[in-house]
Amino acid sequence: MPTIKLKAFTLLERVRTQSPVVHHLTNWVTIYDCAAVVKLLGASPVMAHAQEEVAEMTSLASALVLNIGTLTVEFVEAMKIAARAANAKGIPVILDACGVGATQLRNLKSLELLEQVRIDLIKGNASEVARLSGAAVHTRGVDATRVDLDLNEVARSLAARQRGTVAITGPEDLVSDGRRLFRVKNGHPLLGQLVGTGCMATSVIGAFVAVEPDLTLAATAALVCFGVAGELAAQGSPGPGTFKARLFDCLAGLDEPTLDRLQRVEA
Amino acid sequence: MPTIKLKAFTLLERVRTQSPVVHHLTNWVTIYDCAAVVKLLGASPVMAHAQEEVAEMTSLASALVLNIGTLTVEFVEAMKIAARAANAKGIPVILDACGVGATQLRNLKSLELLEQVRIDLIKGNASEVARLSGAAVHTRGVDATRVDLDLNEVARSLAARQRGTVAITGPEDLVSDGRRLFRVKNGHPLLGQLVGTGCMATSVIGAFVAVEPDLTLAATAALVCFGVAGELAAQGSPGPGTFKARLFDCLAGLDEPTLDRLQRVEA
Amino acid sequence: MPTIKLKAFTLLERVRTQSPVVHHLTNWVTIYDCAAVVKLLGASPVMAHAQEEVAEMTSLASALVLNIGTLTVEFVEAMKIAARAANAKGIPVILDACGVGATQLRNLKSLELLEQVRIDLIKGNASEVARLSGAAVHTRGVDATRVDLDLNEVARSLAARQRGTVAITGPEDLVSDGRRLFRVKNGHPLLGQLVGTGCMATSVIGAFVAVEPDLTLAATAALVCFGVAGELAAQGSPGPGTFKARLFDCLAGLDEPTLDRLQRVEA
Numbered sequence: 001m002p003t004i005k006l007k008a009f010t011l012l013e014r015v016r017t018q019s020p021v022v023h024h025l026t027n028w029v030t031i032y033d034c035a036a037v038v039k040l041l042g043a044s045p046v047m048a049h050a051q052e053e054v055a056e057m058t059s060l061a062s063a064l065v066l067n068i069g070t071l072t073v074e075f076v077e078a079m080k081i082a083a084r085a086a087n088a089k090g091i092p093v094i095l096d097a098c099g100v101g102a103t104q105l106r107n108l109k110s111l112e113l114l115e116q117v118r119i120d121l122i123k124g125n126a127s128e129v130a131r132l133s134g135a136a137v138h139t140r141g142v143d144a145t146r147v148d149l150d151l152n153e154v155a156r157s158l159a160a161r162q163r164g165t166v167a168i169t170g171p172e173d174l175v176s177d178g179r180r181l182f183r184v185k186n187g188h189p190l191l192g193q194l195v196g197t198g199c200m201a202t203s204v205i206g207a208f209v210a211v212e213p214d215l216t217l218a219a220t221a222a223l224v225c226f227g228v229a230g231e232l233a234a235q236g237s238p239g240p241g242t243f244k245a246r247l248f249d250c251l252a253g254l255d256e257p258t259l260d261r262l263q264r265v266e267a
Numbered sequence: 268m269p270t271i272k273l274k275a276f277t278l279l280e281r282v283r284t285q286s287p288v289v290h291h292l293t294n295w296v297t298i299y300d301c302a303a304v305v306k307l308l309g310a311s312p313v314m315a316h317a318q319e320e321v322a323e324m325t326s327l328a329s330a331l332v333l334n335i336g337t338l339t340v341e342f343v344e345a346m347k348i349a350a351r352a353a354n355a356k357g358i359p360v361i362l363d364a365c366g367v368g369a370t371q372l373r374n375l376k377s378l379e380l381l382e383q384v385r386i387d388l389i390k391g392n393a394s395e396v397a398r399l400s401g402a403a404v405h406t407r408g409v410d411a412t413r414v415d416l417d418l419n420e421v422a423r424s425l426a427a428r429q430r431g432t433v434a435i436t437g438p439e440d441l442v443s444d445g446r447r448l449f450r451v452k453n454g455h456p457l458l459g460q461l462v463g464t465g466c467m468a469t470s471v472i473g474a475f476v477a478v479e480p481d482l483t484l485a486a487t488a489a490l491v492c493f494g495v496a497g498e499l500a501a502q503g504s505p506g507p508g509t510f511k512a513r514l515f516d517c518l519a520g521l522d523e524p525t526l527d528r529l530q531r532v533e534a
Numbered sequence: 535m536p537t538i539k540l541k542a543f544t545l546l547e548r549v550r551t552q553s554p555v556v557h558h559l560t561n562w563v564t565i566y567d568c569a570a571v572v573k574l575l576g577a578s579p580v581m582a583h584a585q586e587e588v589a590e591m592t593s594l595a596s597a598l599v600l601n602i603g604t605l606t607v608e609f610v611e612a613m614k615i616a617a618r619a620a621n622a623k624g625i626p627v628i629l630d631a632c633g634v635g636a637t638q639l640r641n642l643k644s645l646e647l648l649e650q651v652r653i654d655l656i657k658g659n660a661s662e663v664a665r666l667s668g669a670a671v672h673t674r675g676v677d678a679t680r681v682d683l684d685l686n687e688v689a690r691s692l693a694a695r696q697r698g699t700v701a702i703t704g705p706e707d708l709v710s711d712g713r714r715l716f717r718v719k720n721g722h723p724l725l726g727q728l729v730g731t732g733c734m735a736t737s738v739i740g741a742f743v744a745v746e747p748d749l750t751l752a753a754t755a756a757l758v759c760f761g762v763a764g765e766l767a768a769q770g771s772p773g774p775g776t777f778k779a780r781l782f783d784c785l786a787g788l789d790e791p792t793l794d795r796l797q798r799v800e801a
Contacts, residue, residue: 032296048337070583141595238783513773
């Protein structure tokens with residue numbers, strides 16, 4: 001695949017200028033980090049899950065992020081209410097398929113969401129997305145399991161079937177709308193040593209799709225920004241704890257020359 | 268308003284010596300940070316929300332912090348039970364009106380709390396407190412919205428009506444009991460880039476009102492300490508991630524000469 | 535007690551190689567940190583609490599960690615379901631008795647767990663474990679209260695009664711199976727200034743018992759690793775915030791010569 005030049009900074013600048021509200025119904029493990037990265041980018045995160053208020057909160061937002069990392073039946077019902085409000089308003093809905101393939105509940109509830117509301121962007125690691133695409137993949141908990149499938153094809157076909165965008169994150173990230181396919185080669189192994197970087201990536205995507213109607217382009221730009229911040233943060237970090245603090249520094253400080261210079265995207 | 272000298276360190280020392288238990292019913296986003304700052308000051312945070320135990324846990328505490336950032340109907344019922352126990356024991360109850368003005372549920376439940384239990388100190392950003400005072404303010408999520416009101420008057424009048432203390436935090440903080448008004452000019456813009464600093468400020472206030480019956484003075488001293496720690500932490504911080512780690516360092520290390528030298532309070 | 539040499543690194547290496555899944559039902563305050571430390575050691579944390587999926591998630595795991603820090607009645611029911619699955623599979627179940635002695639609910643529910651499912655390892659601070667052993671100890675929240683008891687005897691007798699392992703953490707850690715008693719003298723006072731280090735220690739134990747059937751030895755090795763990482767992290771840390779980031783660095787970077795050189799274990 002040939003390398004392309006993406007105007008990632010143009011979208012980041014739009015996030016900073018418009019400061020869109022990104023409503024999350026997410027998991028209790030990484031909820032702080034999900035909110036933190038959205039705020040560091042210049043957007044306004046809001047976390048609210050009471051069934052009585054989610055529709056109203058979504059109506060204030062420019063994107064909705066659903067993450068089933070610590071789902072319950074009741075929590076997924078709140079997700080559906082919020083997603084219906086997002087669908088009605090016409091703002092994008094992102095589903096992080098965290099842990100799909102590990103339990104029947106996660107398989108069932110993610111399919112319910114895909115069937116009962118419109119999900120505009122599906123995000124997961126290789127095994128989670130493969131499972132959603134129908135492959136008989138069993139994952140061990142929430143970490144990625146090796147999948148012997150052509151991930152390009154998995155992303156493309158699931159996106160085509162859902163008439164939406166699919167993002168598979170890992171050492172390399174793939175983003176497809178069924179027709180186009182982008183490969184983001186930014187990132188750093190330290191991201192894989194930390195809990196929550198997958199969830200953070202989803203929330204970063206949430207901030208970008210809030211300001212750009214081409215969700216596939218927006219998600220690709222978001223993953224470039226997150227990956228480049230990871231590369232910058234890794235420089236001189238003695239380990240994953242210091243790296244995490246620096247990742248936040250670098251996400252907040254991304255500038256145009258750095259993004260132009262370090263981005264590695266193929267299409 | 269003339270500058271005054273506050274013995275902030277005297278109260279901080281009391282927190283360190285007495286190590287009061289500060290019981291929280293707070294949100295799931297910043298719950299760790301709320302506990303962390305209370306502990307770093309030398310007090311003993313406890314987070315418990317089961318309706319079956321909140322009254323007993325409050326009975327062990329010297330202050331109760333309620334934060335509706337991720338409220339549910341059931342959670343607010345637990346808050347009421349805890350607040351009644353606090354009222355009966357005579358310990359201060361603080362309400363962080365997180366997100367009031369964003370949804371009907373938050374408006375309704377915060378008013379219910381103000382009516383059904385005694386709230387001794389209301390804390391929020393400008394738009395949240397303006398909304399509680401009766402102004403027709405609509406906020407976008409949980410971040411402050413511009414308010415075209417005299418905030419001094421908002422703080423004073425709400426405090427007078429509630430016969431309690433009101434703290435409005437922002438670039439400058441205001442604390443009033445309806446009669447006195449303190450303005451705290453400490454702080455740093457990096458505090459505004461991080462999720463949870465408003466919640467942390469509330470928890471710091473919780474630790475100070477636990478050791479000082481003059482809640483208005485205690486809240487002012489708390490905001491001085493938090494703001495000075497923010498100023499110290501910002502020195503040499505390359506961004507908000509490193510800043511947050513240093514904020515914790517600086518909160519734990521506050522001393523008398525520094526607080527005396529850096530405090531900027533007007534009354 | 536004489537000093538002994540423990541092959542802590544052998545077990546750590548096994549954690550890194552096998553990357554066992556450690557299923558947690560834990561509290562909402564420190565849930566991120568519990569997951570983080572397990573991942574930093576090379577294992578795979580998973581947090582799931584829906585009653586519909588906990589048994590299936592436990593069936594994927596090599597150890598189960600229960601922590602009642604922010605318990606509710608419903609949450610404890612999910613713990614029981616998970617623990618029964620763990621018992622059936624024969625994987626170790628660890629109970630962090632967080633806050634036992636503070637409220638009747640915690641006393642009652644921890645005893646229910648001990649009676650209704652098999653708990654293989656009980657972990658708590660001095661006052662929590664003393665209370666579980668039957669002493670009339672009342673704790674103030676979740677921080678340790680001074681206990682005028684022979685802790686060696688408390689650990690030994692509770693372990694013997696439960697036919698399991700007991701770990702009491704504090705300035706010095708004790709681990710006993712009723713017969714053997716290990717004392718770990720590693721650690722640093724900064725660990726005591728941070729919220730969540732007790733919970734983190736429990737999760738580290740979870741990773742070690744997942745790879746070693748001698749739970750008493752595994753827990754001792756885990757506490758050595760955690761304490762040594764704390765000592766390393768404290769070097770040059772200006773305060774508890776920076777220390778926490780470095781603690782994560784050091785946990786991820788532990789090596790054999792350092793563990794051999796710094797470990798201080800008596801038996």
